[in-house]
Amino acid sequence: xRLLFVFISAxxxxxxxxxxxxxKKIDSSKLTLDSLITLYPDSVELLVRKGNELxxxxxxxxxxxxxxxxxxxxxxxxxTRVLYAEALINKPSRSxxxxxxxxxxxxxxxxxxxxxxKALVGLANTYTMLEDMDxxxxxxxKALRINPRYRDAYILKGTNYRLKQDLKLAISSYETxxxxxxKCTMAYLSLAVLYELNGDAKLxxxxxxxxxxxEPKNTAVIYALAYAKENLGQTxxxxxxxxxxxxxxxxxxxxxxxxxxxxxxxxxQLDSAIFYYKKAIKANQEHIPSYHNxxxxxxEKNDITNALFTYAKVxxxxxxxxxxxxxxxxLKNKR
Numbered sequence: 001x002r003l004l005f006v007f008i009s010a011x012x013x014x015x016x017x018x019x020x021x022x023x024k025k026i027d028s029s030k031l032t033l034d035s036l037i038t039l040y041p042d043s044v045e046l047l048v049r050k051g052n053e054l055x056x057x058x059x060x061x062x063x064x065x066x067x068x069x070x071x072x073x074x075x076x077x078x079x080t081r082v083l084y085a086e087a088l089i090n091k092p093s094r095s096x097x098x099x100x101x102x103x104x105x106x107x108x109x110x111x112x113x114x115x116x117x118k119a120l121v122g123l124a125n126t127y128t129m130l131e132d133m134d135x136x137x138x139x140x141x142k143a144l145r146i147n148p149r150y151r152d153a154y155i156l157k158g159t160n161y162r163l164k165q166d167l168k169l170a171i172s173s174y175e176t177x178x179x180x181x182x183k184c185t186m187a188y189l190s191l192a193v194l195y196e197l198n199g200d201a202k203l204x205x206x207x208x209x210x211x212x213x214x215e216p217k218n219t220a221v222i223y224a225l226a227y228a229k230e231n232l233g234q235t236x237x238x239x240x241x242x243x244x245x246x247x248x249x250x251x252x253x254x255x256x257x258x259x260x261x262x263x264x265x266x267x268x269q270l271d272s273a274i275f276y277y278k279k280a281i282k283a284n285q286e287h288i289p290s291y292h293n294x295x296x297x298x299x300e301k302n303d304i305t306n307a308l309f310t311y312a313k314v315x316x317x318x319x320x321x322x323x324x325x326x327x328x329x330x331l332k333n334k335r
């Protein structure tokens with residue numbers, strides 16, 4: 001959740017166009033952001049742009065790496081500190097210490113600039129994560145008093161209402177967000193989930209589809225649409241989307257997992273299921289659902305030895321994984 005931080009960098013363009021002799025001048029308008037960073041790896045401005053882009057695309061781990069570099073280069077810049085705080089509280093393996101550091105950073109940012117809607121919503125977001133909804137709404141409303149059309153404030157408002165189980169107000173908040181920014185993929189995905197919860201699968205699918213049309217190569221968006229189609233029994237369309245995910249990112253274990261599930265339960269083609277569960281495990285060697293389901297397929301093939309061997313790997317990673325414990329108990333009782 002964030003507002004895309006856009007730099008129209010006249011200064012940077014001037015710098016790029018004035019470097020070197022005339023024959024070697026660079027037209028920065030024709031270069032991608034990644035290309036510019038390759039040319040100027042220590043440009044804090046470019047790194048902040050890249051970090052914000054990664055957060056917008058829900059690539060939080062990569063965003064944190066970029067933000068950390070920008071922060072090392074310039075720990076004073078307001079924009080750099082905002083980026084680092086946001087990346088820190090959203091990183092996949094966030095610890096309680098990370099959460100506290102991010103929260104304290106945002107408090108300092110708000111103190112330094114109490115009229116920054118971005119910092120105010122960032123602080124509000126940390127209060128949401130700390131389950132302090134009252135303070136979260138206080139800072140959301142402060143941001144909206146400064147900028148009544150601040151998209152991220154409505155997104156967080158929608159999140160808060162969803163957590164409070166108020167689907168009507170959550171939907172209203174997200175709908176306001178997409179009115180402000182019709183290209184806000186995250187808001188469409190949130191609306192899709194809410195409409196599904198509200199019993200309107202058709203409207204939910206429309207929102208998933210809109211998100212996909214906006215970002216057809218975003219693996220998180222593809223996954224959401226594919227999963228929705230799988231749940232509606234549209235397994236061929238779901239399979240094609242999962243395959244697209246796998247082509248875009250061969251490390252996305254869930255793509256292979258769901259392909260395997262379709263082969264296991266909907267086709268069924270057990271050898272193909274085994275093949276794709278193994279690909280999921282290769283992508284993520286700690287993907288417990290893939291190990292468990294692989295064990296189930298071995299059971300279906302009456303290969304009890306491999307089933308027990310696979311279940312043992314699950315229980316080594318998580319001794320309390322109930323589904324696997326139950327299957328092991330059943331198989332041992334049969335012996």
